[in-house]
Amino acid sequence: MNSAATVCAELDCGSAVSARDSKETPMRPVWRIMSGCLKSRSALKNCLPYDEYNDQSLRFICSDSVRLVQGTNRCSGRLEVKTDQSWSSVCEKDFDLQDAKVVCREISCGSPSVLQGALYGEAEAPVGSREFLCEGSESALLKCCSRKSSGRNSCSPGQAVGLTCSEQDNFRLVGEASRCAGRLEMKHQQRWRPVDVGLHNWNMNSVATVCAELDCGSAVSARKSKEASERLVWRIWSECFKSGSALKNCFPGYEYNDRSLEFICSDSVRLVQGTNRCSGRLEVKTNQSWSSVCEKDFDLQDAEMVCREIGCGPPSVLQGALYGEAEAPVGSREFLCEGSESALLNCSSRKSSGRNSCSPGQAVGLTCSDQNNIRLVGEASRCAGRLEMLHQEEWRPVDDWYSNWNMNSAAAVCAELDCGSAVSARNSKEASKRPVWRIRSDCLQSGSALKNCLPYDDYRDKSLEFICSDSVRLVQGTNRCSGRLEVKTNQSWSSVCEKDFDLQDAKVVCREISCGSPSVLQGALYGEAEAPVGSREFLCEGSESALLNCSSRKSSGRNSCSPGQAVGLTCSAPIRLVGEASRCAGRLEILHQGEWRPVDVSSRYWNMNSVAAVCAELDCGSAVSARNSKEASKRPVWKIISNCLQSGSALKNCLPDDVNSYQSHEFICSGLLVEPLIFLSSSTDGVSTGRKQGSELLIGSSFSIMCSIRPQYEGGSFQLIFSTSNYTQNHTLPAVNHSALFLFSAAGHAHQGTYRCVYHVYVFSYNFSSMSQPFNLTVSVKLMESIRKSSASVSAYLTALIISLVVVLLGLLGSVLVLYFKARRNQKSGPEHILLHDEGSRAEGSLEEETAV
Structure with missing residues (x-):
């Protein structure tokens, strides 16, 4: 009914009144959707249907005249009435209990329990001035007599009617001496029928919700009825309820079925405010009221009795005030259990001697251990083998439902057995020769949840085998x-x-x-x-x-x-797309049990969100398209169910099954193209790529920019995008041999900026593009000045060197001439020569000193 309420709201049709399968078979194909896709009022239009021939369609009845808004559920909220195609609130002065009864009946809820102004916020719509005069038997509020309100001027938005209708008492347990045991029946469309709830999807937490809603204490057991139902049953799914009040909103369909459900609740004890159904503060029911028990009046024998009564393991913790203060009165009854009784109230008891000294902080808090009711058998290690479960005092192999297990489920089993990580899980190749317990893996919410899964008896030829890494x-x-x-x-x-x-x-x-x-290894x-x-x-x-x-x-x-x-x-993830030039397009394959195979994913369950999860997991961008492969697969495929996908990382955890199928799937993701490269070539700087921080060009020099991409697809074009802080320019050339060359004759200041190459190509009936890294270009005259200064420095150095060489050569020539003339003078004279020689020596010494200087 919450789904139905979403439909009515989206159509602006007030509150949901009823929903049912059509009695008549549609004469044309239907669109098939799943109500679970509804997350908000706008979600229905986003649901992804698939084409199917089906003999069922849906009929809804919405109340087009009244609605309850901003409430905690569909049976509560601020009342609004529709007149002249607009909604207005109702003043509490103009509305009484008789009127409230009509509204609650009109929207298929129980009798009014709370009627109070401003209970559900201020009125956003105008507060009407119409006083209703219902007698209480009318089928709709607008069929009641009415008159213009005399108090219209004195009604403020804070006095708009807030209404809470009680939820109908529409299910019961029948067939046993206690009202808290027996076959579950539900009232729908004014008829009581047995309930079949797809038991594979129930667990003991679901049963506990039913028992709590019936005010019947803790859940003890649940099972399929052994006797076939001789009448039609209401079929519901346990997943439709999220809290104790949700079961009343489940939308049943009727069908012929040979099974119904039998529940046993403990009508005498319950554990409340605990972390699970096997823990909490103990309360005992006497004289139709619940009261806590003083820890002074309760010992280990009594605790063992309670744990056994509610189908849990032996007590592990017994401590007062462990689960909050007692809201119910603390009883003064001391229990004297011997340990063999079937229920706490079957134990002997006496009036507590310490009743006056027991405070609420001493109310019994009890934690029963989880029963060790699963195991792996058939292999040398206790962490490998066939999964078996203890239920109703019998060990049997376990079979899943619809092969809906995944590696997260396997990981939960391994963790619960303290067996490390999950390595593999599969259906047994050998048929089971005995009955199996059939459960559904999605009942697993945590490592401890498997113990709470509710199996049922089935003759099947399959069971499950697990391998855990015990190291x-x-x-x-x-x-x-x-x-x-x-x-x-x-x-x-x-x-x-x-x-x-x-x-x-x-x-x-x-x-x-x-x-x-391994993709990341880091401490x-x-x-x-x-x-x-x-x-x-x-x-x-x-x-x-x-x-x-x-x-x-x-x-x-x-x-x-x-x-x-x-x-x-x-x-990294063991999935891939193959068969196309890009790793982001092609046939989906998954690695399982050491083998890559195509995947058949029961496509009617897939939607574009599932495809997006695959693309994201492959780091391939967004989802573009998905389709069944046109060509049949000539080899075995891995069969998985897409609803195992909860997030982008979930596909790697899906547990495939070995099947012979002709179907596989082709995906296309937006990250289809590799990244193009950008190259700069100039007469002064050679060739550089866009991987560098940037390049500097000499003003006036010619240059070119080349865009290139690794060969994937033929054709396409390259767009060269040039941008500065002030403007952007585009140049486009066709791709020739997967590249394009953009020529520039002379570099100027106008060419300074950032360049990018964008490759565009049309493939698979879609346009794709991919952008290169940015390339920053600077044009400068400083390079010319540097070269000119360098040339001047070289010329000056050469000139100074030549002058120095000339001076040295002239000095050497002078020294040679002086020596020559001295020698000739010595040959012409004797003693005089000696005198002249001495003088010449003095003169020579003086010349040498000058030359040295």
């Missing part, structure tokens, strides 16, 4: 393929120091837990290490099947390793 696990990650690495040795888990772990080791771990190759990436940081260095070669199969040695750096250096590891 390694990744914890606190964003998905099962990421987290802080912990290794199990001597039955305890410890982190690994990043100094003792390299890429080869990481490859082995990623392969061991069935993930892709402290996933929080501080809670477990001790180990001192073992691994020496993997990369081909080992498990980390503990690698050689190892005691770490030399154990003393220098802090918790902040514990290994954080992210393994």
